[in-house]
Amino acid sequence: MRVDERGSHHGSPGIVQLDSTGGLLTSNDQWLALSGLTPEQSQGSGWAAAMHPDDTERVGSEWAVHAADGTAYQTSLRFRTPNGQVNWVQVHSAPTYDNGVLVGHLASVTALRLAEQRVTAMQARFEAAFASSPLGTAIVTLDGRVLEGNRRLFELTGAPASVLNKPVEDIFCVIEEPDAAPSPFRAEQHARQRSERQIRCSEGEEIWVNVSIAEIHEGELATGLLYQLKDVTARRLAEARVEHQAFRIFDRDHVDLRSGHRIEGGVQGRRFTRPGRPGHEDHAVGLGVSRLEGVVVVVEQ
Helix, strand or coil: CCCCHHHHCCCCCEEEEECCCCCEEEECHHHHHHHCCCHHHHCEHHHHHHECHHHHHHHHHHHHHHHHHCCCEEEEEEEECCCCCEEEEEEEEEECCCCCCEEEEEEECHHHHHHHHHHHHHHHHHHHHHHHCCCEEEEECCCCEEEEECHHHHHHHCCHHHCCCCEHHHHECCCCCCCCCCCCCCHHHHCCCEEEEEEECCCCCEEEEEEEEEEEEECCEEEEEEEEEEECHHHHHHHHHHHHHHHHCCCCCEECCCCCCEECCCCCCCEEECCCCCCCEEEECCCCHHHCCCCCCEEEC
């Protein structure tokens, strides 16, 4: 039988004809381009040399079964050319019932496979970053339920069973407001927000976290929310200690902001005029923090 010469056009399928034993009878130019073999090298069982070694055993055993049954065969496999180039091909073959000749069509799917591999690699990188992030990270539906969380999230909030498929707001401590009715979760109100909130961690202790929220997009469509939680408890406690210390020394160690001299006695609420700014009076508050690296807190009026 004669090979369809249209198979030699760019982008058209490679076409081969095989005998009942699997020996190659004829092939077109596209087949030769995909396999990297010459017509002479392809003849008989020589065409099998084009198959990638990792696919040879699988394809050989599968093809033998279909050939014995006289049924069509379809699979994806790799060709490796003599210069080392790997081409992915989609193979369709079917018997013609004409002297046992088997006609095979091969289409290059290398670009598709490379794109799939890039997507797979990108997904693997995202999953690795998600799992190992030092921030508690959750993927949340647009109606506010937790779909996935990483290890750090569960260290902060508790076992996965208490978080997954539950409202994300259940993670945070409730701020009780008299007569306040609960409001429904609205994704548009939460997206691109950053705030500090309290949560009750897995050990029962209440801690402070910085919460940042961003939309997850697939193309132009927002499909979910990404929550990231950073433990800021140590910073909040340090700030509270500094504030407490400042008020404790407030009435013991004051400094005149105009002269820099120490003032004895209470001066809270004392007014003074800043040099060079006539008509502007300042209230000095939190004085005495001269002990704290010379920092003075003032509220300007």
